[in-house]
Amino acid sequence: MKLVPGLLLIFQSAFSFADEKKVVQQIYDLGGKIFYKQGQVVEIVLNRTQAKAPIQKFPIHFPHLTDLSLEQTEAGDMDMIDLAKLFKLEWLNLYRTQVGDEGTRHLSRSKSLKHLPIGQTRITDKGIGHLAQMKQLTYLGLRGNKITDKSAPHLAKLIHLEGLYLGETQVTDQTVHKLTQLTKLEKLWLHDLLISDDSLNSLAQMKSLQELHIYATQISPTGFQDLQKSLPRCRIIHEALIR
Missing domain, CATH: 3.80.10 (Leucine-rich repeat, LRR (right-handed beta-alpha superhelix))
Incomplete structure (x- = not known):
């Protein structure tokens, strides 16, 4: 039927x-x-x-x-x-x-x-290459993933990012230099990384930043203070705040 x-x-x-x-x-x-x-x-x-x-x-x-x-x-x-x-x-x-x-x-x-x-x-870095195709992303949280500086060129393509979490990954100053291309970035997590004062000039260029986490890094107290002067409107989290 x-x-x-x-x-x-x-x-x-x-x-x-x-x-x-x-x-x-x-x-x-x-x-x-x-x-x-x-x-x-x-x-x-x-x-x-x-x-x-x-x-x-x-x-x-x-x-x-x-x-x-x-x-x-x-x-x-x-x-x-x-x-x-x-x-x-x-x-x-x-x-x-x-x-x-x-x-x-x-x-x-x-x-x-x-x-x-x-x-x-x-x-890994290979996966970041795939995610870089998602140009519409405004937040990407990568905390604790096994990604390195090889991901930096891919991350730099995500020009609409307003928040990026890279804490506890394996990136270094080299990646921070690439992040200056993200002109809409407001919140950036870089804690527990092997970044140093070599990143300061690049971070100082990120005038859109409102919140920056750089504790448990190799950035010096003096470097933190200089960076805070360059970014007076940004809330920067660093060990020097509690000393």
Whole structure:
């Protein structure tokens, strides 16, 4: 028996609605949180959930999703294929996930993502090369990743960045010199790095900076004081403040 088009559409809609309810329940069962706006799911938080979330179904059932947090979950490279299909996704928290360079290659297809904390993951300099294709990014968090000065030319391409977290990586003064090309940068984390007073001239050129973290580096107290004079409107965090 063939179903007429109208009846077929009803069956398909009913099945889709039932499946969406199932996915929503799975998220709640995992301990996740869901936020709605005008009847549409716009934010999902799954931080520290143990089991795997049905991410592959998110593009189907949550096309209006703008914010997704997967911090400290088992989210990995293949999940990024589906997340790149969320055309309204702007904020994606992948901190302490299993994402590596292959995942960044998939994720780089996203044209909507603007805010991407992806620190303490498996990405390397190769992954930064993929992320450099996401010119629309305004925040990139790379804390604790195994990236080096080889990433500097790629980071310099992200000209819309307003926030960049490089603390606890392996970059040096060489990378700081490249960051002068980021003229919209307002917040910069450079703590726990092998950077020195050699970075001061470059940092002093970053007049858009409002907040700068340079503690646990080789920048001297005198260098910090000189930098503060060059950037009077910038809040600079350095050990010299508490001495």
